[in-house]
Amino acid sequence: MDKNVENLKNKLFKLIDLDKGFEVFGAESHKYTINPCLSEGEIQEFESNFxxxxxxxxxxxxLKIANGIVGPGYGFLGLNIDNLMELKSSESxxxxxxxxxxxxxxxxxxxxxxNGSKASAYFDQKFIQGSIAIAEYGCGIQARLVISGEERGNxxxxxxxxxxGIYPLTSHCAAFFHDDPEMDTYMYESVEETKEALSFYEWYENWLNRAINQVLQFG
Incomplete structure (x- = not known):
């Protein structure tokens, strides 16, 4: 098995074991529910159709951890195959x-x-084509995984x-999005800013590390 998957699993179950009081943001509602994994056949069908x-x-x-689980923001959304399969042919x-x-x-x-209309070119879907939403951070902010193009996997x-606007989720951004919102903003000033987006594993592990530290420090 992928060592990264084992590492993420170990940290995930460590967090679940530590956070008995549901202190991590969102935990009180999801209570660490883990959705079933997708099968190889389901994924191949999605890939073939699109x-x-x-x-x-x-x-x-x-495939190996969960298709939707506790995670950044309100949780990792996973791949909602049933809804995506209902897209119009013009959107496929x-x-x-x-x-x-x-x-x-x-x-x-x-x-x-x-004049700020949601129908304006600013909100054109072309700016997020080749990506899927994987988390909601609140206030309309989405984390999206790029699945086509040069930024694929980020x-x-x-x-x-x-x-x-739209921007890469860098390590600097992650320090803001994944830390306890009650923390003072000065704590982010020492974070070295980089323009490189995090990969999926980096994104999820970044959140796990910060969530575990939050529980250990404040729980």
Whole structure:
């Protein structure tokens, strides 16, 4: 078995064992429910229908750990195959098209041209094509996994609802999104900023490490 999968499993069960009081954000509602894994056949059917090959780390996670589980924000969403299969034929190539961004993007001029309308070009789906939503951080902020294009396998943030644009979830961003929201902002100032997005394993392990530390420190 993939050593990374074993490592993530060990840390996950350590967190579940430690957090008896459901102190980690979201734990009080999900109570560490672990959804069943997908089968190889289910994944292959999805890949065949949408002409994509899911990134290895994500694919391995939903095969061997869970297809939806406690995680960053309100939890790791997994791959909702039933809902995705209902997409219109005109939308079926959304995942196969290459994710078009390589650097952070926030063209507010597009938003101003339509007076902030959600139908504006600023919210065009083309900016997130080739990606799937894997977590909700609240206030409309999504974590998305890129599954097609040069950024394949990496995590990006869609914060257009708050006029924050779309940008890679770097280690610096993770320090903000994955720490206890009650912590003072000065704690983030020493985090070295990098422009490289985290991979799926890095993203989930980053959250696990911080969640475990939170329980040990404040639980």
């Amino acid at each position: 002409q994509v090959k899911l990134p290895y780390e994500f694919r391995n996670f939903v 190539d959304f995942f196969a098209q290459s994710f078009c961004l390589q650097d952070e993007w926030n063209d507010l001029d597009l938003l101003q041209e339509s 995590i990006w943030i869609d914060d257009r609802t708050n006029e924050g």
